Amino acid sequence: MATAKKTNQDSSPFSFTPYKAKKGEEYMNDPQKEHFRKILLNWKSELMQEVDRTVSHMRDDAANFPDPTDRATQESEFSLGLRTRDRERKLIRKIDESLDNLDSDDYGYCDTCGVDIGVQRLEARPTATLCIDCKTLDEIREKQTS
Numbered sequence: 001m002a003t004a005k006k007t008n009q010d011s012s013p014f015s016f017t018p019y020k021a022k023k024g025e026e027y028m029n030d031p032q033k034e035h036f037r038k039i040l041l042n043w044k045s046e047l048m049q050e051v052d053r054t055v056s057h058m059r060d061d062a063a064n065f066p067d068p069t070d071r072a073t074q075e076s077e078f079s080l081g082l083r084t085r086d087r088e089r090k091l092i093r094k095i096d097e098s099l100d101n102l103d104s105d106d107y108g109y110c111d112t113c114g115v116d117i118g119v120q121r122l123e124a125r126p127t128a129t130l131c132i133d134c135k136t137l138d139e140i141r142e143k144q145t146s
Helices: 030-061 068-103 119-124 132-145
Strands: none
Touching: 030 068, 030 119
16 A cells, blocks of 8 residues: 655645535624634744744855855855745735734735625635735736836
8 A cells, every 4th residue: 555755845835625615604793704814824834944043054055165156156055045035034024914904804805895705715815905906907907008
C-alpha cells in the first residue's frame, strides 16, 4: 500500500479544508470569519518565519570574500533575498489590514461596489478587496492606461 508523501506544500498557509457553506447561511458569519482569521494568521506566521530565516542566513553566511566574483555573487544573493522580504513585508501589511477588516466587519466586501467578494475568491486570495467584476474592470483600465 502506497503512502502519501508529505511535501512542503502540506505545511503552507493554503493547506486548509475549504469552507463549506450551509444552505441559507449568512455571508461572513462567525464561522466564516474564524475560518479566514486562521488562514490569514497562518499566512502571516509563515511570512514572519521566512523573514527570520533570511536575517539568520544573512548574518550567518556573511563573509568578506577576497575574490570579487564571490563577493558579487553573495551581494547579488542578499539583494534578491532583501527584495523578496520587502515584497513579503508589504504582503504582511495587507494581511494586517485584512485582519483589521475582519474585526470591523468590513472583510469580504468589495471596496468599490460593496458586494460580497465570495468565500471561494477569498480562499484563493485572502487579502482580496475587490469582487471579481471590479477587479476585472480595474485590470482593463490598467491595460488601457499602460
